[in-house]
Amino acid sequence: MPVRISEAFPSHPHKHYPADFNSLHELPDSYAWTNQLDECPSLDSSFGSDLCVPVIDLNDQNVIKLIGHACKTWGVFQVTNHGVPQKLVHDIESTCRSLFSLPVQQKLKAARPADGISGYGIHRISSFFQKLMWSEGFTLVGSPLEHFRQLWPQDYNKFCCMVEEYETEMKKLAGRLMWLIFGSLGISKEDVSWAGPKGDFEDASNALQLNSYPACPDPSRAMGLAEHTDSTLLTIIHQSNISGLQVLREGAGWLTVPPVAGALVINIGDLIHILSNGEYQNVFHRAIVNRSQQRLSVAYLYGPPINVQISPHSKLVTPSHPSLYRPVTWKEYLGIEGKLYNKALSSIKFHDHQNDQM
Numbered sequence: 001m002p003v004r005i006s007e008a009f010p011s012h013p014h015k016h017y018p019a020d021f022n023s024l025h026e027l028p029d030s031y032a033w034t035n036q037l038d039e040c041p042s043l044d045s046s047f048g049s050d051l052c053v054p055v056i057d058l059n060d061q062n063v064i065k066l067i068g069h070a071c072k073t074w075g076v077f078q079v080t081n082h083g084v085p086q087k088l089v090h091d092i093e094s095t096c097r098s099l100f101s102l103p104v105q106q107k108l109k110a111a112r113p114a115d116g117i118s119g120y121g122i123h124r125i126s127s128f129f130q131k132l133m134w135s136e137g138f139t140l141v142g143s144p145l146e147h148f149r150q151l152w153p154q155d156y157n158k159f160c161c162m163v164e165e166y167e168t169e170m171k172k173l174a175g176r177l178m179w180l181i182f183g184s185l186g187i188s189k190e191d192v193s194w195a196g197p198k199g200d201f202e203d204a205s206n207a208l209q210l211n212s213y214p215a216c217p218d219p220s221r222a223m224g225l226a227e228h229t230d231s232t233l234l235t236i237i238h239q240s241n242i243s244g245l246q247v248l249r250e251g252a253g254w255l256t257v258p259p260v261a262g263a264l265v266i267n268i269g270d271l272i273h274i275l276s277n278g279e280y281q282n283v284f285h286r287a288i289v290n291r292s293q294q295r296l297s298v299a300y301l302y303g304p305p306i307n308v309q310i311s312p313h314s315k316l317v318t319p320s321h322p323s324l325y326r327p328v329t330w331k332e333y334l335g336i337e338g339k340l341y342n343k344a345l346s347s348i349k350f351h352d353h354q355n356d357q358m
């Protein structure tokens with residue numbers, strides 16, 4: 001039996017549940033972050049069009065090259081012609097809207113238990129910050145049935161089917177992106193034992209994170225979701241047509257990833273960074289909020305089979321490029337991240353003297 005991802009995601013017991021944001025007409029002190037939002041992109045002309053997150057057509061004949069370049073220089077890109085039916089993307093957004101519009105008491109019926117990982121609550125990285133984030137989330141690992149039954153006693157079934165269908169499409173797209181990324185690194189199907197007999201990453205693990213960022217009375221002092229990298233191989237994000245997702249670009253600061261109709265955002269996570277022996281960037285990102293409109297996002301978190309050891313691929317390790325990271329399973333890495341947050345990656349990095357002895 002494959003080990004389930006639910007055994008690996010560490011739970012973060014915390015006492016807070018999201019506020020009833022509708023009832024807050026001023027920003028409470030517990031939500032007031034300082035000095036977070038004043039780093040504007042410096043419009044250094046040497047960056048030029050390099051200030052725009054790449055948008056890649058998956059039908060482009062140079063797709064492998066384009067993806068490789070985006071992974072190396074950005075760690076994030078948007079994809080069009082990705083094959084996921086627009087209706088399904090529209091439906092998941094409606095489900096998300098419907099869920100977060102429920103009365104607070106109803107949402108709390110599906111609250112994530114203190115020792116659990118699925119359900120309604122504040123974002124899992126919240127425990128690392130003094131201040132609260134202006135957002136609410138719903139994490140889905142495994143079947144949503146029990147929680148959805150609490151939320152929508154009458155018609156939970158249609159929401160369950162829809163989520164399942166969305167996850168199937170996401171898994172297909174994620175597998176396709178994995179081969180494009182591997183291809184851009186010169187890694188072929190024979191070089192990846194854990195892709196499964198059909199090469200479709202059948203045993204890959206995943207979770208779905210629904211996010212809502214309500215309109216905020218004082219957006220310049222609030223934080224929707226604090227900066228982080230994803231501990232995944234990659235993450236596929238659908239954002240509603242309200243901007244708010246920002247990525248950190250070295251030398252330029254925080255740049256907004258503009259919503260592009262029909263496109264999906266692909267974040268490179270820590271595990272691709274490890275597999276590529278540091279060649280591909282794991283992107284730092286965050287979400288900011290605005291005064292007038294609720295913003296929604298749906299993040300599909302994609303990882304390897306939970307007990308597979310991930311390490312820099314042997315094809316990318318040479319005497320002049322020694323291995324940067326020790327092998328780690330996703331299960332172990334999620335545990336480390338749960339304790340160390342953004343120091344997880346450096347904790348598995350070889351220091352020079354260790355590498356010399358390899």
Ligand SMILES: O=C(O)CCC(=O)C(=O)O
Pocket residue numbers: 209211225230237239244245285286287296297299
């Ligand atoms: O809301 C967004 O666009 C980003 C969400 C995100 O980064 C996450 O859920 O890990």
Ligand SMILES: [Fe+2]
Pocket residue numbers: 228229230235285299
């Ligand atoms: Fe993220």
